[in-house]
Amino acid sequence: MSANLMATVVLFLLAMTTAIMVLVSGDDTSFVFNGFRSANLTMGGDASVNSNGLLQLTNETKMHVGHAFYPSPLVFTNTSSFSTTFVFAIRPFYPAVSGHGIAFVISPTKAFPGARPGQYIGLFNETTNGDPTNHVFAAEFDTMQTSEFGDIDNNHVGIDINGLNSTISAPASYCINGSHFQNLSLISGLPMQAWVDYDGGSKQINVTLAPINVKKPETPLLKLSLDLSHVLTYSSYVGFSSSAGSLLTSHYVLGWSFKLNGVAQNLDVSQLPKLPRIIGGTKQSVILSIGLSLLSHCLLFLVISSVFYYRYRKRKFSEVVEEWEQEYGPHRFKYKDLYIATKGFGEKELLGCGGFGKVYRGTMPGSKIEVAVKKVSNESRQGVREFVAEIVSIGRLRHRNLVPLLGYCRRRGELLLVYDYMPNGSLDKYIHNQPSVILNWAQRFKIIKGVALVLRYLHEECEKVVVHRDIKASNIMLDSELNGRLGDFGLARLYDHGSDPQATRVVGTFGYLAPEQARTGRARTRSDVYAFGAFLLEVACGRKPIERESEEERVILVDWVYGLWSKGEIIEAKDGNLGREYSAEEVELVLKLGLLCSSSEPLRRPSMRQVVLYLNWEVPLPDMSCFSLYSSRGLSFGSHGFCDSTACVPSYFDKSVSHCSVVESLLSGGR
Ligand SMILES: *[C@@H]1O[C@H](CO)[C@@H](O)[C@H](O)[C@H]1NC(C)=O
Ligand SMILES: *[C@@H]1O[C@H](CO)[C@@H](O)[C@H](O)[C@H]1NC(C)=O
Ligand SMILES: *[C@@H]1O[C@H](CO)[C@@H](O)[C@H](O)[C@H]1NC(C)=O
Numbered sequence: 001m002s003a004n005l006m007a008t009v010v011l012f013l014l015a016m017t018t019a020i021m022v023l024v025s026g027d028d029t030s031f032v033f034n035g036f037r038s039a040n041l042t043m044g045g046d047a048s049v050n051s052n053g054l055l056q057l058t059n060e061t062k063m064h065v066g067h068a069f070y071p072s073p074l075v076f077t078n079t080s081s082f083s084t085t086f087v088f089a090i091r092p093f094y095p096a097v098s099g100h101g102i103a104f105v106i107s108p109t110k111a112f113p114g115a116r117p118g119q120y121i122g123l124f125n126e127t128t129n130g131d132p133t134n135h136v137f138a139a140e141f142d143t144m145q146t147s148e149f150g151d152i153d154n155n156h157v158g159i160d161i162n163g164l165n166s167t168i169s170a171p172a173s174y175c176i177n178g179s180h181f182q183n184l185s186l187i188s189g190l191p192m193q194a195w196v197d198y199d200g201g202s203k204q205i206n207v208t209l210a211p212i213n214v215k216k217p218e219t220p221l222l223k224l225s226l227d228l229s230h231v232l233t234y235s236s237y238v239g240f241s242s243s244a245g246s247l248l249t250s251h252y253v254l255g256w257s258f259k260l261n262g263v264a265q266n267l268d269v270s271q272l273p274k275l276p277r278i279i280g281g282t283k284q285s286v287i288l289s290i291g292l293s294l295l296s297h298c299l300l301f302l303v304i305s306s307v308f309y310y311r312y313r314k315r316k317f318s319e320v321v322e323e324w325e326q327e328y329g330p331h332r333f334k335y336k337d338l339y340i341a342t343k344g345f346g347e348k349e350l351l352g353c354g355g356f357g358k359v360y361r362g363t364m365p366g367s368k369i370e371v372a373v374k375k376v377s378n379e380s381r382q383g384v385r386e387f388v389a390e391i392v393s394i395g396r397l398r399h400r401n402l403v404p405l406l407g408y409c410r411r412r413g414e415l416l417l418v419y420d421y422m423p424n425g426s427l428d429k430y431i432h433n434q435p436s437v438i439l440n441w442a443q444r445f446k447i448i449k450g451v452a453l454v455l456r457y458l459h460e461e462c463e464k465v466v467v468h469r470d471i472k473a474s475n476i477m478l479d480s481e482l483n484g485r486l487g488d489f490g491l492a493r494l495y496d497h498g499s500d501p502q503a504t505r506v507v508g509t510f511g512y513l514a515p516e517q518a519r520t521g522r523a524r525t526r527s528d529v530y531a532f533g534a535f536l537l538e539v540a541c542g543r544k545p546i547e548r549e550s551e552e553e554r555v556i557l558v559d560w561v562y563g564l565w566s567k568g569e570i571i572e573a574k575d576g577n578l579g580r581e582y583s584a585e586e587v588e589l590v591l592k593l594g595l596l597c598s599s600s601e602p603l604r605r606p607s608m609r610q611v612v613l614y615l616n617w618e619v620p621l622p623d624m625s626c627f628s629l630y631s632s633r634g635l636s637f638g639s640h641g642f643c644d645s646t647a648c649v650p651s652y653f654d655k656s657v658s659h660c661s662v663v664e665s666l667l668s669g670g671r
């Protein structure tokens, strides 16, 4: 009986033990969730599982909390051990500042009705925090330093019993080689793995942290000797709780493995759900991406605008340089320098508008030399080479009565000629239109002699014959000492000594244009003499070669002077502005020489060498008693049918034969 009883008791005990064993190690004592798609979690607050199986405890909603618990309670006995591991991520809305943390929780309930969000992470409130009747164990991953709980910093791991005043805590970090701990940022947004192990035998709690893909460190971050059997109730739930706090934060759990009385199975990292992509994912990443795209747009804009600016500057200062110009190197100016010198060819620097372009005053950067820059538009590329050759060779000419040509610059459709700046401007300003400053006779005579000298030099004394082609008062510049200086070689052409000048287009100014030049389009030294004659009369009489008295009547200066000379009153032709301070002999000489040079027959005009001799009184003027200004042929046209411009249109003579003959007759025919 006793044996039977004994057997029965043993059997009963055995059955009881088995029953207990079954309860203790019941169906749900071990689970692995590599993502929560198939998990039947009990969730509270804002917690949700998305279609990828990602558990999101908080969704950035201000001050909200989220809970997620394994649905069935587990049985914790005095000797129960447990082991759990999970992968989580904390993503703050604003980088580097975060709401509160996340905690692994073992609790007698899955719901916390009176609990508060924020620092209480949805588990406790002011009255319940720290209450031993809570029977709550938590491993917290706290991203805020709450002083009322004695938090060590805003990035720590702690073990909490019944309240949030951690029993033990340490800065979030992981052991890399047995003793050295590497800091981790909980709010980095990167997934990291945690292990919480409790040995019911040795009453030892270990909490370990590591970045994802790093093997569980051998040395745990936190080690606490504590008998949890006094804390946990027999039946408890396991899960997570977190609170976003006032600083919007998302808390994610990617995977979770748990085992009672054993070692939790490893998570399969490759199977874990992906976190939302930063770009286009959370609001934080929206801001980030907006910022990034703004930044990249700004960068792009900067790059593009600098490219455009560079191209604009390149274009703005672009020049045309060809190989043949190498030899003129020293005479070549940089457009940029000229641009700077003339203050961008500003209206303020405009000295005047000539027939061929505008002239600007400028100060060269660096050398501070004052220059006059003439912009000649030059649409056709033809003849540019010859033109440049000419101006450069003219630039090599040196005479005290020449305006020095310093060099040139070439751009598309534009030629820039750089001259010495003549402070007193051009002679015509001192003669015509009631000038404010009137030159006296001595000054005029000096200018006339100077111009005669430079023409003699150009015609006879330099290597090549230079025909200026456009001698007139407005092309005579006055330097600081009021010396006359011949300028504007824009129209000059060079000819070899003796060779027949090529007939090109007719250039020159009406009234100064020799009849044969108008007729043939060929300029020779003698046509320069003709123009010089007109210039002499212009300076002595203070009148233009052709003056319009009224709509009907025009005065041809040379005819008028000739008329006075015929009557023996040539001195009456002198400029009224001269006053009494003049040498009648010299005035008469200049007027007569003017007539002589204005002869319609080229061969009857003196050469410039002779002109200089006459002006210096070295040779007396030839007897002019039988002098006739014009050849006998031709009709008188009076002043009718005259070209109405003082500036001649080059093609005018080439194209229109009838006009040509009119002009020719007018200029060469007697009256
Ligand atoms: C966050 O969760 C709350 C409550 O579940 C919901 O009303 C809200 O729309 C969610 N917000 C986002 C951005 O998912
Ligand atoms: C999920 O758990 C609840 C109880 O917590 C239960 O009522 C429900 O049937 C379970 N669902 C599934 C699919 O297991
Ligand atoms: C704290 O929560 C408990 C229940 O969990 C509730 O009875 C109590 O009123 C709450 N206290 C406060 C201050 O909210």
Ligand SMILES: *[C@@H]1O[C@H](CO)[C@@H](O)[C@H](O)[C@H]1NC(C)=O
Pocket (backbone or CB within 6 Å): 153, 171, 183
């Ligand atoms: C790690 O973090 C702690 C606390 O924030 C700090 O005192 C320590 O200097 C950090 N160590 C390193 C190597 O950054």
